[in-house]
Amino acid sequence: MNRPLVGTLATAVLGAAALVGTVGTAQAAPGAAASHHGQHKTKAVDFAGxxxxxxxxxxxxxxxxxxxxxxxxxxxxxxxxxxxxxxxxxxxxxxxxxxxxxxxxxxxxxxxxxxxxxxxxxxxxxxxxxxxxxxxxxxxxxxxxxxxxxxLATEHPAKGAGISVVSGYWKKIYTCSIDGFVPTLKEGDWTWKDSVRYTPECKTIGGTSGSPVVDTTTGKVAAINNTGNEDGEKCTVNNPCEVDENGNVTVHQGTNYAEETYGIPKxxxxxxxxxxxxxxxxxxxxxxxxx
The missing domain is CATH 2.40.10 (Thrombin, subunit H)
Incomplete structure (x- = not known):
């Protein structure tokens, strides 16, 4: 999972936050996200809220x-x-x-x-x-x-939808799209259902846990950022594995995931x-x- 940051680690990491903003993942300025919906206009995504x-x-x-x-x-x-x-x-x-x-x-x-x-x-x-x-x-x-x-959106998110993962902890926006959905995502003792898989541009890290995943067409929250496979291990903590409908297990090192939220309003x-x-x-x- 995108590990929560605790104690002295959090203090040290926050002190370096200003440096991290320009490294690695693309940091989207409001309105800078490209449309993944073709003809649909994207909404500016920022940190408000x-x-x-x-x-x-x-x-x-x-x-x-x-x-x-x-x-x-x-x-x-x-x-x-x-x-x-x-x-x-x-x-x-x-x-x-x-x-x-x-x-x-x-x-x-x-x-x-x-x-x-x-x-x-x-x-x-x-x-x-x-x-x-x-x-x-x-x-x-x-x-x-x-x-x-x-x-919160009330409809299942769509494959290919443009998304922004907005981290209030890091003050950083990751912009990518929904690569697809995972029937079962397993990590350590936990199992999640119908998880969102990001395209590679969203390289979320520890501290981004809990970030809203905003659909850049609707401006609504489609999911909540939660994990990624860090080391290529299989189904261990910080190394979730994908399980398809037939029980086949695959590992995608460096791939990150979110959990859908459309059912919560009900x-x-x-x-x-x-x-x-x-x-x-x-x-x-x-x-x-x-x-």
Whole structure:
């Protein structure tokens, strides 16, 4: 997985962040992404609404049905959870949290801090996501900072779609397209389903975990960045392997991946309240909850 950065490593890495921005992957200026949809115009993608965590990236997100006075939600990876990575099969809901997030404007400037009140949902089973509920409403954030949330798409992403992976931690945008989809992606004890595979231009690194993957045609969040095969190993931590419908296992060193998010809105109802029993909600449920 795109490893969360911790302790002294994070301090050292952040100190070198200014150097990294010009090395390796292409850093897209707003609007610089080329269209992968031919006739479709691309939307300028910037940092507004993204956040930096202590060890990962994330974003303030809204559901299509979210209202201005609903508590704002912040999305990052399950493996970025401050209490530790959820085990295989583990689902966490309504866990108290006071985690802080640095909110960024379109130029990646930190404009303020918002704080979680709880982990609404977190898992590393089938997907790799943590959704925090914050103590601020969308309206309060917009009024105070002039920042609007990113909206989660509700349709399955398309092969070939142009995407931008926006890392609030690194203040860096990776631009590529969706190379295809992986029926099963295995890494260590964890298994993810229908994962997004990037084209080679998106060379994401540790600290980009939790970055929103923005469709450059719609401007909506299509997925959440989470992992890549670093060393060419097979199905080990930081070295995910692909498993096709027939069970064939392949390894693609240097290839990076994301987990789709289009199904998440079906699991949140009025007031941005989690409802895992809602019609169409396919997120894994905690043990003992009726499916």
């Amino acid at each position: 993204t956040v930096a965590l202590s060890n990962c990236s994330g974003s303030v997100v809204r559901m299509p049905t979210s209202q201005a006075n609903d508590p704002a939600l912040v999305m990052s990876n399950g493996h970025c959870l401050e209490s530790g990575m959820p085990g295989a099969g583990e689902v966490i809901v309504d866990q108290p949290s006071s985690r802080r997030f640095t909110l960024l404007d379109k130029s990646a400037r930190g404009v303020g801090t918002i704080r979680a009140t709880k982990v609404a949902y977190a898992t590393m089973t089938d997907t790799d996501v943590t959704i925090y509920q914050t103590g601020s409403t969308y309206a309060q954030i917009e009024q105070k900072y002039g920042i609007k949330p990113l909206e 699991c949140f109802g009025a007031g941005n309240k989690l409802d895992l029993s809602a019609a169409g909600c396919a997120l894994p449920k905690p043990a003992g909850v009726r499916r």
